[in-house]
Amino acid sequence: MLFEHAKMLKALAAVGEIVGRKKLQKMIYIAKKMNFPFYEKFDFHFYGPYSEELTLRIEELCNVGFVQEMREKKGGYYQYRYALTEAGEQFLTHYNLDMPDLDVCLRSLNEQSARFLELVSTILYFEDLSKDEVKEKVFTLKSKQRYTEEEIEEAYRYIEQLREQAYIKS
Amino acid sequence: MYPNEKLSEEKVFKDPVHRYVHVRDKVIWDLIGTKEFQRLRRIKQLGTTYLTFHGAEHSRFNHSLGVYEIVRRIVDDVFAGRADWDENERLLCLCAALLHDLGHGPFSHSFEKVFHLDHEQFTRAIILGDTEVNAVLRRVSLDFPKKVAEVIAKTYENKLVVSLISSQIDADRMDYLLRDAYYTGVSYGHFDMERILRVMRPREEQVVIKRSGMHAVEDYIMSRYQMYWQVYFHPVTRSAEVILTKILHRAKHLYLTGYTFQTPPVHFQSLFHGHAQLEDYLKLDEAVTLFYFQQWQEERDAILSDLCRRFMNRNLFKYVEFQPTNEEMKKLMELTTLFKKAGIDPDYYLVVDSSSDLPYDFYRPGEEEERLPIYLLMPSGELRELSRESTIVDAISGKRRTDHKLYFPQDFLDDLSTKRNVKKKIKQLLYE
Numbered sequence: 001m002l003f004e005h006a007k008m009l010k011a012l013a014a015v016g017e018i019v020g021r022k023k024l025q026k027m028i029y030i031a032k033k034m035n036f037p038f039y040e041k042f043d044f045h046f047y048g049p050y051s052e053e054l055t056l057r058i059e060e061l062c063n064v065g066f067v068q069e070m071r072e073k074k075g076g077y078y079q080y081r082y083a084l085t086e087a088g089e090q091f092l093t094h095y096n097l098d099m100p101d102l103d104v105c106l107r108s109l110n111e112q113s114a115r116f117l118e119l120v121s122t123i124l125y126f127e128d129l130s131k132d133e134v135k136e137k138v139f140t141l142k143s144k145q146r147y148t149e150e151e152i153e154e155a156y157r158y159i160e161q162l163r164e165q166a167y168i169k170s
Numbered sequence: 171m172y173p174n175e176k177l178s179e180e181k182v183f184k185d186p187v188h189r190y191v192h193v194r195d196k197v198i199w200d201l202i203g204t205k206e207f208q209r210l211r212r213i214k215q216l217g218t219t220y221l222t223f224h225g226a227e228h229s230r231f232n233h234s235l236g237v238y239e240i241v242r243r244i245v246d247d248v249f250a251g252r253a254d255w256d257e258n259e260r261l262l263c264l265c266a267a268l269l270h271d272l273g274h275g276p277f278s279h280s281f282e283k284v285f286h287l288d289h290e291q292f293t294r295a296i297i298l299g300d301t302e303v304n305a306v307l308r309r310v311s312l313d314f315p316k317k318v319a320e321v322i323a324k325t326y327e328n329k330l331v332v333s334l335i336s337s338q339i340d341a342d343r344m345d346y347l348l349r350d351a352y353y354t355g356v357s358y359g360h361f362d363m364e365r366i367l368r369v370m371r372p373r374e375e376q377v378v379i380k381r382s383g384m385h386a387v388e389d390y391i392m393s394r395y396q397m398y399w400q401v402y403f404h405p406v407t408r409s410a411e412v413i414l415t416k417i418l419h420r421a422k423h424l425y426l427t428g429y430t431f432q433t434p435p436v437h438f439q440s441l442f443h444g445h446a447q448l449e450d451y452l453k454l455d456e457a458v459t460l461f462y463f464q465q466w467q468e469e470r471d472a473i474l475s476d477l478c479r480r481f482m483n484r485n486l487f488k489y490v491e492f493q494p495t496n497e498e499m500k501k502l503m504e505l506t507t508l509f510k511k512a513g514i515d516p517d518y519y520l521v522v523d524s525s526s527d528l529p530y531d532f533y534r535p536g537e538e539e540e541r542l543p544i545y546l547l548m549p550s551g552e553l554r555e556l557s558r559e560s561t562i563v564d565a566i567s568g569k570r571r572t573d574h575k576l577y578f579p580q581d582f583l584d585d586l587s588t589k590r591n592v593k594k595k596i597k598q599l600l601y602e
Contacts, residue, residue: 056526
């Protein structure tokens with residue numbers, strides 16, 4: 001019961017703070033693709049994989065005071081920072097969630113930029129396609145982001161690294 | 171040429187929401203006749219809502235035709251001849267609109283949650299697989315099935331086409347709001363769709379709305395908001411969903427632990443094993459599912475038979491409001507212990523249901539590149555996000571209401587012939 005909420009708090013506890021809604025979405029999506037047990041449903045939106053269910057879950061956690069959402073103006077839009085509150089930490093004690101591998105994965109993801117995670121998550125979304133087809137998708141669907149061949153290669157290397165970590169630790 | 175082939179006479183479907191659904195394209199007519207599309211007649215649009223609003227028996231078939239009709243009106247009556255609109259995309263839009271829900275299964279939401287399925291993957295599999303739908307689409311062109319699947323998956327390169335079927339003001343939402351309002355019989359949910367269609371304009375990336383149509387869009391957003399809380403999130407419907415979900419969990423558990431069913435779950439086996447095959451999935455509709463529930467009322471397993479009786483006879487769980495604060499969580503732990511003491515398995519009979527467990531979403535202004543918002547086309551040609559112009563929309567898209575409820579079988583607790591004191595204590599905790 002409320003196990004999925006607890007997992008989300010656990011994710012925040014692992015990294016301390018996540019800056020940006022996009023980053024939060026992409027981190028959970030990528031962790032899910034690395035076979036960590038997140039069950040929020042994602043589908044493809046203009047900015048890559050997005051889960052309305054995840055957005056709602058975070059809102060619920062904010063509304064009950066387990067997650068603090070801080071809004072700050074950045075350029076033409078607002079940016080949001082998310083952190084676990086003391087009440088959230090206390091809530092987590094009701095659950096036995098020991099996921100050290102997840103912590104490692106999320107910390108690594110949190111060190112990346114939102115732009116890079118958008119690319120990584122897009123590649124993972126199309127992982128059933130060949131590499132050339134994936135590149136074509138990135139160049140057409142993400143034309144405004146102007147990703148380069150080098151960035152795409154870097155993203156593939158990063159995915160490989162995440163998979164190795166997940167594999168070694170499991 | 172098949173892609174442009176027209177029927178010798180236009181076919182019309184009488185429809186209570188749009189009055190008539192018009193079909194002139196041979197491709198559309200052929201798609202409607204496929205067995206995969208006809209299957210949608212046996213899947214209700216609103217799942218368990220009929221247990222709350224008895225009129226809500228309409229199917230995904232009705233809705234799919236409705237979405238098709240809205241898109242047809244947009245592309246034929248509003249977009250035709252306008253800059254930014256590519257007439258070559260017309261048939262693709264119509265097919266994607268018609269087929270967008272093709273992969274939905276019975277009581278989709280509960281099935282997806284329990285078995286970790288994704289109906290969109292099944293939609294894709296039906297469109298691209300060895301199916302009658304695929305055969306029709308392939309007659310248009312070899313790459314046409316792939317294009318249709320991409321539009322539905324929102325990964326097609328022409329974003330304007332995608333936005334007609336899937337955006338914050340799309341044909342899918344407009345049809346289901348009007349249709350669900352009509353069939354449930356509620357008075358909210360209505361808005362002036364004709365007006366919205368008239369003020370839609372194609373732009374490179376998405377459909378935008380002329381500023382003069384803002385009030386019609388406000389009405390649409392308000393309808394959406396009210397339908398969510400009054401119909402989609404209705405606590406009684408959620409109770410039925412909770413029971414349905416628990417039936418599926420119980421049946422899976424029994425199957426995987428070697429229980430011998432009187433009516434073995436033949437149609438569910440691949441789902442229980444976690445590798446649902448398309449062929450099996452397509453055989454599973456709501457008639458088949460309800461057949462099992464009907465039969466399982468007689469099973470020896472007390473939990474499965476009880477849950478099925480509850481679902482079939484609408485003897486649903488009651489609920490209390492629940493805020494998962496730390497204090498309430500302690501109470502929940504205590505209730506869990508007391509349920510066990512009372513001989514009522516809390517895994518099946520004490521359930522917290524949250525608004526995030528439900529599949530419907532609210533309008534979001536799209537801050538920080540989450541999702542594309544609704545844009546108004548100002549007289550100057552500038553685009554402005556809706557909530558920045560409309561105080562009504564701004565008010566309801568700010569801090570959003572969320573909701574949790576705790577469900578339980580009141581009748582079990584009222585039966586004081588056994589464990590009287592424990593049950594009294596449970597009721598005290600629930601209602602204090």
